[in-house]
Every structure is written in C-alpha cells, then in structure tokens.
Amino acid sequence: FLQYDDGTDYTGHAGGIACSDEYIFISSDGQCYTISIEAIIKAENYDKLQFESNFKLNTKGSFAAFCDDILWFGDFIESDNKARESSSLITTLDNGETFYAYCEGYILENGLPKFKSINSTQTGYIPDYYIAIPEQVQGMAFSKTGDIIFSTSYGRKNNSKLYIYEDILISERVGTIDIDGNIIDLLACNNENKEKTITALPMSEGMTQSKYGVTLIFESGAEKYRQHRGKFPVDTAYIANIE
Numbered sequence: 001f002l003q004y005d006d007g008t009d010y011t012g013h014a015g016g017i018a019c020s021d022e023y024i025f026i027s028s029d030g031q032c033y034t035i036s037i038e039a040i041i042k043a044e045n046y047d048k049l050q051f052e053s054n055f056k057l058n059t060k061g062s063f064a065a066f067c068d069d070i071l072w073f074g075d076f077i078e079s080d081n082k083a084r085e086s087s088s089l090i091t092t093l094d095n096g097e098t099f100y101a102y103c104e105g106y107i108l109e110n111g112l113p114k115f116k117s118i119n120s121t122q123t124g125y126i127p128d129y130y131i132a133i134p135e136q137v138q139g140m141a142f143s144k145t146g147d148i149i150f151s152t153s154y155g156r157k158n159n160s161k162l163y164i165y166e167d168i169l170i171s172e173r174v175g176t177i178d179i180d181g182n183i184i185d186l187l188a189c190n191n192e193n194k195e196k197t198i199t200a201l202p203m204s205e206g207m208t209q210s211k212y213g214v215t216l217i218f219e220s221g222a223e224k225y226r227q228h229r230g231k232f233p234v235d236t237a238y239i240a241n242i243e
Contacts, residue, residue: 001048002026002035010051016064016139016206018071022111026051027061027073034112055113056124058104058179065140067209070129071113072140074103078154079135091132093174097190101137105129119180130177132188134163139206141214143242147195149214151204156220156230160204164196164242165189198240201232213241 002010012028019025024040026033033051043049062076077083077100084090087100104127106113113125139151146167153160171193173185203220219225221235 001046003048003050004033005051005054007050015060015062015076016073018064018066020066020069020071020108020111025064025066025071027057027064030057030059030061031055032057032061032064032073053112056119058124058127058130059102063137063139063206065142065208067142069108071106071108072103074133074137074140075101076137077101077135084135089177091175091186091188093188093190095190095192097188099132099188101133101135103131103133103137103140105131121180126179126182127184129169130179130184130186131168132174132186132190134189138204139216141207141209143209143214147242148189149207149242150189151200151207151216153200153202153204156202156225158202158231160200160202160218162198162200162204162216162240162242163189163194164198166193166195168193198242201234202230210239213239215239 014026014028016027024035031054033054035049057073059073060075061073063074065072084100092098107128117125136152136154137150138153141149148165148168150163168187168189171187174188175186176183177186203218205217205219207214207216215237217237218234220230220233226233
C-alpha cells in the first residue's frame with residue numbers, strides 16, 4: 001500500500017512508473033513521487049510504503065521512463081481539437097507539423113535530478129531535455145541503438161501504433177522553451193526523423209527496454225474492457241526486438 005509522506009493513503013492515478021538503480025519513480029497528476037529500492041526490498045507483504053520525496057513536473061506526467069541515467073516524463077493528449085486547444089504549449093514547425101504534447105528528461109545525479117537544477121520555488125527541477133512528441137502517447141522506451149519508441153493508443157477497438165524515431169537527442173533544435181526563466185532547447189519527434197511505424201494490438205500502455213528487447217503491456221486484458229467487447233484483449237506482456 002502506498003502513502004504520502006504525511007501518512008495519508010495515496011489514491012492518485014499513477015500515470016507512469018520508472019526505475020533506476022536507487023529509486024522507483026511514480027508520476028501522478030503533474031508530480032513525481034519517489035521510493036528507494038532499499039525500502040521496497042525491506043518491506044514485508046501488505047506493508048505500507050510512504051513516498052520519500054516528491055517534485056513538481058513540467059509535463060502532466062502521463063508516462064515515465066528511464067534509460068542511460070536520464071529520467072523521462074511526458075504528456076498524453078487525445079487526438080481531438082478540444083484537447084489540442086487546451087494544451088499550454090503549441091508548437092508548429094517550418095514543415096507545418098504542429099505539436100501539443102511534450103516529454104521532459106532529467107539527467108540524474110546520485111539517483112535524483114541534479115540539485116543545481118532546482119527551480120526558483122524549490123518545488124521541482126529544470127529539465128535537461130524537452131521534446132515535442134506525438135499525440136496519444138501511453139509509454140516510452142529506447143532501442144539498443146538509441147532510437148526513441150512511443151507506445152500510442154486510445155480506444156478499446158482501435159489498433160495501437162508504435163512510433164520509432166532516430167536518436168532525437170543529437171538532432172538540431174526546432175526552437176526554445178522558457179521554463180522558470182531558463183531557456184532550454186526544444187527538440188521534436190517529427191516526420192523527418194520518424195524511422196518506422198508498427199501496428200500493435202489495441203490499448204498498448206507502458207513499455208520498457210531490457211536485454212531481451214522492448215517489453216510492452218496492454219490495458220485490454222483488464223476485466224473492465226473484456227466485459228465491454230474490447231478487440232483482441234490480452235493479459236500478457238509482449239517482447240519486441242526493435243533495432
């Protein structure tokens with residue numbers, strides 16, 4: 001059972017979860033909550049675990065990922081005009097592509113974002129990376145060669161899409177963004193650096209990379225969706241060898 005640091009029960013929507021060597025990171029409603037791996041190892045069955053710290057994100061924290069000492073969080077946004085218009089940042093590139101969702105990356109130091117990057121209100125950090133991303137992103141991972149992979153889905157009867165982009169972190173910036181008075185390069189996962197699109201079963205969600213490949217889970221196996229005629233429900237994780 002999870003609790004806030006004041007002992008009250010955690011009842012939020014854990015949009016994303018990521019793991020480094022030292023910590024578990026849970027993103028929820030624009031916040032990141034941390035629990036040490038050590039605390040989890042020491043816990044007994046049915047113990048209550050309290051979050052040890054938290055910090056404010058610059059995105060919704062709809063998903064989370066960790067790779068090569070960089071911690072990532074990002075936005076999920078539906079593909080409709082109402083959701084797009086509600087975006088706090090809209091970016092249109094020279095080629096006409098428009099973005100309404102973003103992910104942010106933090107280079108970790110001693111297991112957490114760098115202390116020198118703390119913001120002016122001391123409630124969060126200034127990210128090292130900020131990237132414009134596709135709509136409907138449910139999860140994020142990286143291939144063995146550094147490509148960025150997004151799991152995108154919406155609707156129990158709609159096929160999911162896995163979008164694969166070349167290493168965005170070495171691409172040219174498409175603009176800048178001001179976060180708490182700090183000017184950060186804005187990168188973009190645009191059509192020019194998209195390498196591949198893979199069609200997957202409906203309701204793909206979180207994903208992570210391992211030595212076996214990219215592991216992907218689906219929400220369609222939940223009883224809520226099985227009982228309402230979701231298409232091709234699955235309750236197992238799938239591993240894809242994406243280069």
